[in-house]
Amino acid sequence: MTFGVKMVPIQIAGGGLAGLTLGIGLRQAGVPVTVFEAGGYPRHRVCGEFIAGRGLDALAALGLRAKFLKAGAVEAQTALFSVGSARSLIRRLPRPALCLSRFILDKLLADEFVALGGDLRAGTRWAGGFGEGTVRASGRRPSQVQDGAVWFGLKIHARNVPGDAGLEIHVLKNGYVGLCRLADGWVNVCGLFRKDRQEQRENRGAELLRGPPGSLLHERLARAEFDESSFCAVAGLSLKAERAMGRAECRLGDALTMIPPVTGNGMSLAIESASLALPPLAAFSRGEISWVRARGVVAARCDGAFRRRLRWAALLQHAMLSRGVSGLLMALRSNWFWRTAFSLTR
Numbered sequence: 001m002t003f004g005v006k007m008v009p010i011q012i013a014g015g016g017l018a019g020l021t022l023g024i025g026l027r028q029a030g031v032p033v034t035v036f037e038a039g040g041y042p043r044h045r046v047c048g049e050f051i052a053g054r055g056l057d058a059l060a061a062l063g064l065r066a067k068f069l070k071a072g073a074v075e076a077q078t079a080l081f082s083v084g085s086a087r088s089l090i091r092r093l094p095r096p097a098l099c100l101s102r103f104i105l106d107k108l109l110a111d112e113f114v115a116l117g118g119d120l121r122a123g124t125r126w127a128g129g130f131g132e133g134t135v136r137a138s139g140r141r142p143s144q145v146q147d148g149a150v151w152f153g154l155k156i157h158a159r160n161v162p163g164d165a166g167l168e169i170h171v172l173k174n175g176y177v178g179l180c181r182l183a184d185g186w187v188n189v190c191g192l193f194r195k196d197r198q199e200q201r202e203n204r205g206a207e208l209l210r211g212p213p214g215s216l217l218h219e220r221l222a223r224a225e226f227d228e229s230s231f232c233a234v235a236g237l238s239l240k241a242e243r244a245m246g247r248a249e250c251r252l253g254d255a256l257t258m259i260p261p262v263t264g265n266g267m268s269l270a271i272e273s274a275s276l277a278l279p280p281l282a283a284f285s286r287g288e289i290s291w292v293r294a295r296g297v298v299a300a301r302c303d304g305a306f307r308r309r310l311r312w313a314a315l316l317q318h319a320m321l322s323r324g325v326s327g328l329l330m331a332l333r334s335n336w337f338w339r340t341a342f343s344l345t346r
């Protein structure tokens, strides 16, 4: 808290992970903050619900990691990959990940922001510009067609799903499904799918998440009980990496760039981008630097932190989702490949 200095207020459009994490960090620094969120809390969202990598350090620095654990986050220690009926060995994650339902997580962050004195306008869509003092944290930029295909995501929670790894990634012909173990026996079943533009096939919704008969995924979900109220879908995903430098807006999280979901690192990037933005935005609020300077420093810090990871993530996603995935499982059988792929995308 800075006494005797009139702080310039900051507006944030978007109360998802990036917006709320930034709001919490700024409130901890005594900055007056308003977050505009088009939706409400709590609500289910299409997400693998698996937080891994450096975002965990940013959460700990804000005092949020312990709160996530108290709210029921569980640690994932291991991962397994499968293609059809073939499967890799169970691999130990280089560092445990945190798994928590977005239904709980986003509400927890919203409550924390309000408890710190933040002004949260839920159910209010920001329709203004992104000039001085306004941050865009409004999530993914929709893109109807990318590389000749439409990408869409589905998710549902289920119980009675056998398995021995904290995270399972099942690669399918047209995408992948992740199974992430949550608290109390629940498993998050979340998939990213590609539908080619010329394909006329009907979208079979939640059925797609079960995988084709004969696959390990199908076997895992054979006796699953689904929580229908948790089902959600999102379409028109843009999976393109973007640079922050040169933009006339201050953007964070998916609004800045989207890392391929298969890396399980989008939430981490959202949290990290907020944490990288904190010092320059707080300095702007205290009147120490101009908005243009603050925006430039945020962009340079985000580009510096994410450029290499985004490049490797795009390569990994291409390898996983290209039509010929037979070599992938072979690669994932190699402990060296697995550890390298994990660390290069984090």
Ligand SMILES: Cc1cc2nc3c(=O)[nH]c(=O)nc-3n(C[C@H](O)[C@H](O)[C@H](O)COP(=O)(O)OP(=O)(O)OC[C@H]3O[C@@H](n4cnc5c(N)ncnc54)[C@H](O)[C@@H]3O)c2cc1C
Binding pocket: 013, 014, 015, 016, 017, 018, 019, 036, 037, 038, 039, 046, 047, 048, 049, 050, 051, 052, 124, 125, 126, 127, 137, 138, 139, 140, 152, 153, 154, 190, 191, 192, 234, 237, 252, 253, 254, 255, 261, 263, 264, 265, 266, 267, 268, 270
């Ligand atoms: C299929 C799939 C699986 C994924 N799995 C994982 C995973 O396992 N691990 C992982 O780390 N990441 C995963 N991700 C990515 C992760 O969900 C996102 O990267 C993360 O949610 C980005 O956070 P954000 O705050 O930038 O955006 P969001 O969490 O999307 O928040 C943006 C918010 O802005 C609001 N909003 C939008 N426009 C406005 C406006 N004009 N005014 C006010 N509010 C507005 C929206 O309602 C929303 O609440 C996955 C994504 C997909 C699609």
